[in-house]
């Protein structure tokens with residue numbers, strides 16, 4: 219089957235067995251039932267009709283007093299923007315709904331701890347040109363847009379995506395391309411933002427085309443949350459054709475909870491996969507939302523069914539105003555401990571702490587080596603049973 223043959227969620231019926239499809243309920247459009255199917259499936263309509271004010275929000279959910287206060291008081295710092303598709307997934311009554319927690323302002327955002335950082339990953343200090351971070355020897359992070367379909371409340375780059383005036387300019391993109399061309403050590407480029415897929419097809423085609431002309435660039439990655447918050451973007455045949463043309467493209471997305479894994483998201487990922495795009499996922503560990511081994515395992519199992527590799531679980535960064543989302547690092551280790559051995563290694567992402575201040579990603583794992591005496595290493599397995607391994611002396 220080709221991606222062109224998959225236009226609607228109904229077309230998935232011929233591709234997946236029913237028991238798999240049943241794990242991906244359709245999002246529907248309940249709160250927007252007066253909107254035509256064509257409009258609903260248009261990514262431009264979704265962007266133009268984002269939920270950005272309190273009246274629109276209250277027409278979808280029963281806002282709590284705290285949510286209203288948070289909306290009013292956080293707007294200046296980090297405004298609200300939710301695609302109708304994502305807004306429609308919110309529980310009308312439950313303030314702890316995992317979709318609602320990621321989309322609606324929370325009082326916790328008003329608290330700035332002494333240990334919070336405006337630029338938690340030190341991305342600005344490793345910028346040789348505006349809009350490009352060069353930290354690791356052979357790869358760069360290239361910011362081509364400062365807009366996102368949805369403004370995630372836990373975003374680590376709030377300082378960028380919250381400011382409409384900071385939209386990436388053409389000059390910034392040209393300067394980034396020039397830097398990559400001039401630095402032969404750059405083998406791998408992560409095209410990110412904001413979200414690069416809010417750009418026009420022509421712009422995306424141009425950026426990917428220019429990168430592909432550079433002889434030392436081998437890997438091109440895209441960081442985008444559109445499969446989660448705007449899966450309608452993947453219904454655009456022209457976009458998929460562009461990604462196919464400039465392949466191999468590695469696309470990393472950001473599913474955090476099984477409730478985000480809808481039939482529409484399955485359609486979006488399947489279309490990408492059929493066009494040869496390699497898919498990965500980076501979840502963020504968020505308190506009260508997915509800091510639970512059963513929930514994380516369920517996310518990872520569904521990811522595999524969607525042809526997406528579970529790549530990373532990130533410890534929540536020290537960005538300002540997101541301390542209410544943070545867990546202890548031991549929680550992430552505990553989740554991996556409860557996954558390793560109990561489910562396939564394919565389904566287990568790497569848990570990482572992105573070191574504050576710009577130290578890069580540091581993998582954190584449960585300890586499986588019990589002791590090491592001369593050439594004897596004692597290991598333990600997932601059931602806490604111990605085994606001895608003798609290394610060459």
Ligand code: SF4
Nearest residue numbers: 366369370373412443
């Ligand atoms: S999609 Fe990513 S960059 Fe954009 S608001 Fe969400 S977390 Fe931030």
